[in-house]
Amino acid sequence: MGRALLPSPSNGGLCILSQQNWTLACDDRAQGEGRILHTKVPDLFSMAKAEHIPATFLHILKLPQTIVLLLGGPLAVILVSGSWVLAFVASLALLAALRFLAKYPWKWFVAMSLHTDMSDITKSYLSERGSGFWVAESKGQVVGMVGALPVKQPTLQKQQLELLHLCVAPEHRGQGIAKALVRTVLTFARDQGYGEVVLTTSMLQHSALALYQCLGFQKTSQFFSLKRWRLISLSQIQFTYCLPSAQVSQALEQGGGL
Numbered sequence: 001m002g003r004a005l006l007p008s009p010s011n012g013g014l015c016i017l018s019q020q021n022w023t024l025a026c027d028d029r030a031q032g033e034g035r036i037l038h039t040k041v042p043d044l045f046s047m048a049k050a051e052h053i054p055a056t057f058l059h060i061l062k063l064p065q066t067i068v069l070l071l072g073g074p075l076a077v078i079l080v081s082g083s084w085v086l087a088f089v090a091s092l093a094l095l096a097a098l099r100f101l102a103k104y105p106w107k108w109f110v111a112m113s114l115h116t117d118m119s120d121i122t123k124s125y126l127s128e129r130g131s132g133f134w135v136a137e138s139k140g141q142v143v144g145m146v147g148a149l150p151v152k153q154p155t156l157q158k159q160q161l162e163l164l165h166l167c168v169a170p171e172h173r174g175q176g177i178a179k180a181l182v183r184t185v186l187t188f189a190r191d192q193g194y195g196e197v198v199l200t201t202s203m204l205q206h207s208a209l210a211l212y213q214c215l216g217f218q219k220t221s222q223f224f225s226l227k228r229w230r231l232i233s234l235s236q237i238q239f240t241y242c243l244p245s246a247q248v249s250q251a252l253e254q255g256g257g258l
């Protein structure tokens with residue numbers, strides 16, 4: 001039996017979402033969910049980010065500048081010292097440095113998030129109207145999560161809600177949990193009067209890219225948000241979902257859409 005905790009649109013409290021194995025229903029135990037929000041959610045979040053490290057390492061290994069470095073570095077050592085052993089050690093040291101480089105952006109992102117919005121989920125996501133945090137559970141374990149915060153940019157033409165930290169535990173993937181969580185955010189955004197839902201992911205998160213495209217998000221930009229991402233040619237991709245007006249979405253709902 002799976003369940004997901006979702007905020008009631010009126011007060012940002014927590015509710016339970018289930019579908020098939022799940023049911024959709026509001027839950028008034030919001031205050032009792034601290035254990036979930038403060039221990040299990042950060043664990044799942046950290047684990048989901050760490051799983052991108054091998055793909056990032058492979059991505060770095062395939063970069064032209066890395067190939068030059070991996071061939072040229074040890075060759076230079078052989079030419080200078082004449083030692084194959086030293087060249088082998090240099091290769092290992094280079095690989096270790098590249099592995100660290102692959103790990104660094106993700107570890108940095110987790111540390112930064114756990115010190116900012118994720119340090120107190122109740123305060124960041126559940127204390128104000130217009131934001132929310134959803135947690136999918138199965139047999140007492142947190143198996144999925146997603147957050148949403150308003151984008152605070154006064155120049156925006158449409159009110160935007162940013163979807164953040166979507167992830168599902170590996171053993172529960174392919175069951176439609178992420179789809180259900182994202183759809184819950186879309187419905188929440190529409191009910192709250194937002195015009196768009198935006199999110200940022202990376203070019204290496206292939207499952208996420210497929211998920212957002214299959215749900216109707218449009219790719220709006222591709223960029224390097226920070227030097228550390230540019231250094232390893234790992235671009236971020238922004239997606240936008242334009243929410244239909246209330247009347248159109250009512251018609252869509254009747255027709256099986258959002």
Ligand SMILES: CC(C)(COP(=O)(O)OP(=O)(O)OC[C@H]1O[C@@H](n2cnc3c(N)ncnc32)[C@H](O)[C@@H]1OP(=O)(O)O)[C@@H](O)C(=O)NCCC(=O)NCCS
Nearest residue numbers: 166167168173174175176177178179201207208210211214
């Ligand atoms: C991306 C992620 C959340 C998907 O979770 P999930 O519960 O397995 O996704 P769902 O079962 O709801 O799949 C929904 C759709 O996403 C796409 N999708 C999901 N995983 C996919 C994969 N491995 N390959 C291709 N498409 C995939 C499919 O279109 C799928 O629809 P379908 O089953 O009708 O084909 C999960 O893989 C994950 O947590 N990844 C690590 C964290 C991450 O990258 N988060 C994104 C942050 S921006």
